[in-house]
Amino acid sequence: MPDRVALVTGASRGIGRAIALRLAADGFAVGVNYANSAAKAEEVVAEIEAGGGSAVAVRADVADSAAVTSMFDTVAEALGPVSVLVNNAGITDDGLMLRMSEDQFDRVIDTNLKSAFLCTKAALRGMMRAKHGRIINISSVSGVSGNPGQANYAASKAGVIGLTKSTAKEIGSRGITVNAVAPGFIETDMTEALGETVTELASKQISVGRLGRPEEVASLVGYLASDEASYITGQTIVID
Numbered sequence: 001m002p003d004r005v006a007l008v009t010g011a012s013r014g015i016g017r018a019i020a021l022r023l024a025a026d027g028f029a030v031g032v033n034y035a036n037s038a039a040k041a042e043e044v045v046a047e048i049e050a051g052g053g054s055a056v057a058v059r060a061d062v063a064d065s066a067a068v069t070s071m072f073d074t075v076a077e078a079l080g081p082v083s084v085l086v087n088n089a090g091i092t093d094d095g096l097m098l099r100m101s102e103d104q105f106d107r108v109i110d111t112n113l114k115s116a117f118l119c120t121k122a123a124l125r126g127m128m129r130a131k132h133g134r135i136i137n138i139s140s141v142s143g144v145s146g147n148p149g150q151a152n153y154a155a156s157k158a159g160v161i162g163l164t165k166s167t168a169k170e171i172g173s174r175g176i177t178v179n180a181v182a183p184g185f186i187e188t189d190m191t192e193a194l195g196e197t198v199t200e201l202a203s204k205q206i207s208v209g210r211l212g213r214p215e216e217v218a219s220l221v222g223y224l225a226s227d228e229a230s231y232i233t234g235q236t237i238v239i240d
C-alpha cells in the first residue's frame with residue numbers, strides 16, 4: 001500500500017477536483033470525496049488512474065460525523081491511512097443578515113466549518129501514530145475580510161482559520177502541519193452562479209485582472225502538502 005495517501009473533501013468539482021489531480025500527479029493515492037456528484041467523482045478517479053495513479057471515490061456528507069468516520073475507513077481500506085487531508089468541501093447560501101434564516105446559517109457553518117473539525121479529528125489519530133501529516137483547510141478571503149451578504153459563509157471561513165491556528169499549535173511537535181489557504185474569486189460552479197456582471201466587476205478589483213483558476217490554488221496546496229513545506233504551520237495564505 002502507498003504511504004502517501006491524500007483525502008480531498010469535495011473533490012468531484014472545482015478547486016477540490018484540481019487539488020485531487022495535482023496531488024495524484026505528485027505521487028499521492030487520493031480519496032476523492034463527494035456529496036452528490038457520483039459520476040463526476042468517478043471521472044476524477046478515472047483521470048487519476050489513466051495517469052498511472054490510484055484513487056477511490058467516496059460518498060460522504062462531511063457535516064455528518066458517522067459518514068466522516070466511514071469515509072476514513074473506506075479510504076484506509078482501499079488506499080492506506082491518510083497522511084494528507086484537504087478540507088475543501090464547501091457551500092454558499094448568501095443573504096443579508098436581516099433576512100438570513102437560522103437554517104441557512106447552520107447549514108453553511110456545518111458544511112464548511114464543522115466538517116473540518118470532524119475530518120481533522122478523524123485524520124489526527126493516524127497522523128499522530130505516523131508522526132507525520134499535512135492538513136490543509138480551504139478558507140476564503142471572505143473569512144479574512146468579511147463580505148456583505150455572506151455573514152454565514154464568512155463566519156465559517158473565519159472559523160476555519162481559528163481551527164487551523166489552534167490545531168497547528170496543539171500538534172506542531174508531532175510532525176503534523178496545519179495551514180489554511182484563502183482564495184479570492186476562482187473560476188468554478190460556485191462563482192459561475194454569481195453571474196457575468198458580478199464576476200466582471202470583481203475582475204476589475206483583482207490585481208491580475210482576472211479570476212483565478214482551480215489549478216492555481218491546487219499548486220499552492222501541492223506545495224503545502226509536500227516535504228518542502230515542513231516548517232510552515234498555522235498560516236493562512238491568501239491567493240487572490
Ligand code: NAP
Nearest residue numbers: 010012013014015035036037061062089090140186188190
Ligand atoms: P464547487 O465548485 O461548488 O464544488 C463544491 C464541492 O464541495 C463539490 O465537490 C461538492 O460535492 C462538495 N460538497 C458540497 N457539500 C458537501 C458535503 N456536505 N459533503 C461533501 N462534499 C460536499 O466549489 P469550489 O468553488 O470548488 O469551492 C471549493 C472550496 O473552496 C469551498 O470550500 C469554497 O468555499 C472555497 N472557496 C472557493 C472560492 C471560489 O471563488 N470558487 C473562493 C474562496 C474559497 P458534489 O459535487 O457532490 O455536490
